[in-house]
Amino acid sequence: MKLTKTALMGILTVVLFSTATACGPTDSETQPTPLPNLEFTTQTEKMTVKVDTLYTGFQNPWGMTWLADGRMLVTERKGEILIFKEDKYTGEKVTGLPAIYASGQAGLLDITTHPNHAQNGWIYISYAKPVGNGGATTIARFKLSGNAIADFEELIVTTPAWNGGTHYGSRIVFDRENYLYFSNGERGSQNNAQDLKNSHGKIHRIHDDGKIPADNPFINTPGAVSSIWTYGNRNPQGLYFDLESNRLWEVEHGPRGGDELNLLEKGKNYGWPVITYGINYNGTPITDITEKEGMEQPVKYWTPSIATCGMTMVTSDRYPAWKGNILVAALAGTHIARVEMNGINASGEEKLFPGIGRVRQVSQSPDGYIYAVMEGPGLLIKLLPAA
Template sequence: MKNTLYTLVLSAALFSCAENNNGEINDPLSPTNMTESDMLNFSVDTLYTDLENPWGMVWLEDGRMLVTERQGEILIFENDEFTGEKVQGMPDVYARGQGGLLDIQRKDDWLYIAYAKPMQGGGATTIMRARLEGNNLVDQEELIQTTPATDSGVHFGCRIIFDNEDYLYFSSGERGTKPNAQDLTNSHGKIHRINLDGSIPEDNPFVNEPNAVKSIWTYGNRNPQGMIYDAENNRIWAHEHGPKGGDELNLIEKGKNYGWPLVTFGVDYDGSVISEETEKEGITPPVHYWDPSIAPCGMVQVTSDRYGAWQGNLLIGALAHQHVARVELDGTTYAGEEKLLQDIGRVRHVAQSPDGYIYVITEGTGLMVKLIPEE
């Protein structure tokens, strides 16, 4: 049952603080945790509280909503409530560490699904497509898989987007092996571009490079877990789940090298130095980086007119700091940000429904919430 928990008024400051005067952390779902602003009033409807490790969200033409769970299940929601049903026929997934069933998107009557496929030698980030007939996946086609397979349990990516020309882009992490990201002969640490049927576009940047993986669009990417296509401006944005102090927001452009691990603003989690350099000739710098890291995952660009003051903003999930970052852009320049829903849980994804509402899913707290702007 839906439960309107509170009305939150956004802070006009760059960041809103979740600590009270005694240093205690306020409960973000408490009616007493309000801030005042002239920007936008909204309430939060909690739609579901039993998610485990959710990853992706997509809406079907009939209005139903699908949510992927990393262990391999796809939950079915209708009218903002869990139906109790799950999609049938999903292939086995390599559910180890950060791997498993990942993103899901829809194009026409096809569902495009990213998952870690069990392979000899471990698992491989794989893109498949299928149609949904009732609750069953039918006409399944495997489009592409990353190579080589590895038994690493980290840095799979993976997000899927489409552009105005019906190309599909997907991200793949470097699987915890830093040199992979600079090696064009493997798929890891890259953003890829393919046709909707899995074939390789002839104008991809490395199709004529000997031994290169032909689907590569960009390289030097550590572990992109959020990616969006700005249709109005024909731009791709991706954020980089980076090392400690090295999360990045990047403008993704054909054939460019984003530097991992040759340059970085961060250090390894044990404090050891990865690179002394933060910039280098031939390396595309980030539009913004986060220090301290927020551990970004999932992202949406607000295009709905329901959230007038937010139009064009990026809403980015923060796993480590457990909030949604509302990032303002001035063209292709970072202009500032605000923390929303502080301490709601590890935000795995943020998405916008066809009727223009923002949904957020979390792990740890297991929530699906809907942001309702005040009329």
């Protein structure tokens, strides 16, 4: 197959210069592999996919979403939202963003639209709000008037604020009933994840206007943060709600090994740091157990770590051999992991485009195409199935 000159140069750029700051010490130590072979065979049928590079000017792209008018928005962690139209950067950015605490992994993170965006115009962001000498993961929503933010509303601010940019999460998804779920990392302080009195190392659930649902699992637990949905989650940078099957999926960074794919269920404990398949970055053990009663096992885990980040599920007919698979962005792995699913069980895995770059997020557009953003330097790519 043939690549466009733009696509080839974009991939070569990633392979030669993919050395961006990592989400953990092992990420920056992993070097990209050679230029990938872009022809793949799945277990079901052969499918050739062309990588089309749409943009090469990002620094640290993080999230992406599509508006009802067809425009695409992509966040930069430093505090920018770039506007694309018909797969081309318009040269324009959203104006009027709130102040952002940009430090390490903290900054402007995910972005998504309300399920009824075409009717109500709401756009949601997760970001680190400056609080004291640090930051706090915050969910807000706004509308656009042209390219300017209008009707800005801060919905929820996590506690306590944290000095430093370690393990912020943070993704946003909606379920069938328009409840909003967002992920929040444990800030590199392991015990936060098991403490219901703080917001960190948890998945949270709120109404689309920021109110707390009356049936949240810990709303009547004395001292507990009422928005908590699950806990024991280390650094969850991937979140996806499968509307067809009514399931909430998550991927999170382990330390040195132990990245996890989890099926999240109300009120459950996912174990960090009491149980893990990973070890400390210096090689010392974190715990001597990988299982414990009352704590959930991952559907799949990666050892060594691939540094899991954003995720999506392929529901589009444009990729028939991948339909129903979960795609996971791999930072240190510099690839997209295609996880074959049999119901709630992972039945196989393929590394797509090894060496292509530090993949931060992978998303499916409303018209069924797969897009991904990468760091180092930053690319926006689109996967085009060959005719």
